[in-house]
Amino acid sequence: MSENKKIEIMQSVYDKNDEVASKINLSLTKKGIYAINVMGSPGAGKTSTLIQIIKRLDGITPYVIEGDIESDFDTKTLLSMGVKTIQINTGGACHLDSPLIGKAVDDLNIEKGILFIENIGNLVCPAEFKIGEHAKMLISTVTEGSDKPYKYPLAFEKADIIILNKCDLLPYVDFDEDFFIDGVRALNKTAPVIKVSCKTGEGFDEVMLWIKEKAKA
């Protein structure tokens, strides 16, 4: 397969994806739904972050589309909290795309509120695909190390908000906060970087201010 054909096929994949994503975004906006694409490495605490946020929504209705390669642990946890959640298992695919989300949105039958779309645990590919979201939330952790913006730039560049999780472990790890922030700011001048701990709840008041302002909720 020649290089030209590869590029042509990838361009076609992106174009088709973005076209569907725009339709989903328009349809959600009309329904009064603000959609957040939640991205991060495996084990960054994406579901734990959602749980902390959902607990603080004060009457705003949350919906979750839960993306995983396999398994449905997180969906079960969210359903047990009474959150309307739908599972997508990609069966190997390393990111969610907009046709998958389009189908899930139809199945969820959502009304006014906030839709959280938890992407596959992967710091690379999810940032390449629009899925109808209004904002991208990137969750990074102090245990992953402070060099992540330099090594995985696209996710940090595209993020509208960056959550730095597991800050309760700061005393036990070598995390250079200045180096991390410098790396983020070289890629992204505006996204707030909020230090949190899903274990203690620290930092989530600030996260909620951002979400409620953005969602006008």
Added chain:
Amino acid sequence: MSENKKIEIMQSVYDKNDEVASKINLSLTKKGIYAINVMGSPGAGKTSTLIQIIKRLDGITPYVIEGDIESDFDTKTLLSMGVKTIQINTGGACHLDSPLIGKAVDDLNIEKGILFIENIGNLVCPAEFKIGEHAKMLISTVTEGSDKPYKYPLAFEKADIIILNKCDLLPYVDFDEDFFIDGVRALNKTAPVIKVSCKTGEGFDEVMLWIKEKAKA
């Protein structure tokens, strides 16, 4: 693009990749090189694990092919230790493939020893692509959580050795070791699971026994 065409293209990508991987593997074997494909999430400690191993090689020559989306921090660290290292930047691609490795092996000009190929930080795609390796080493961490084998099964299924890193943080995280091991064993009956800490050096004597036995070095 129809589903059939997508499958056809992916099959062609895998076939071509595996053909090149077999040639690389044969060529390395003839040279007395044992090659280890090092996989794990972003920030799992792949380079830190290599540093701990390389310090204990007792006269065996290490070579490293360092895969990153962007940046060359780890290559600089390894070069400063006197390790013959070559950088591959994929510029966005989420895994290494065998044509990339074939070129790097030629450029490295290696002789008898052990070749470590540090893959892109991603628990999904790297496990799908053979790159000429003799063994796959998977690095997981206690900070990522004990559900990783259930959520990212292919990497655990394909691994020949599983390193469980950051065990110095066990007192501060909720990590269910039995649940983790049960998940691993449902996918993989034989790979040793070795608890280590790159911070303290704990566990690396056992890792070295495995490497030296496998590499007959």
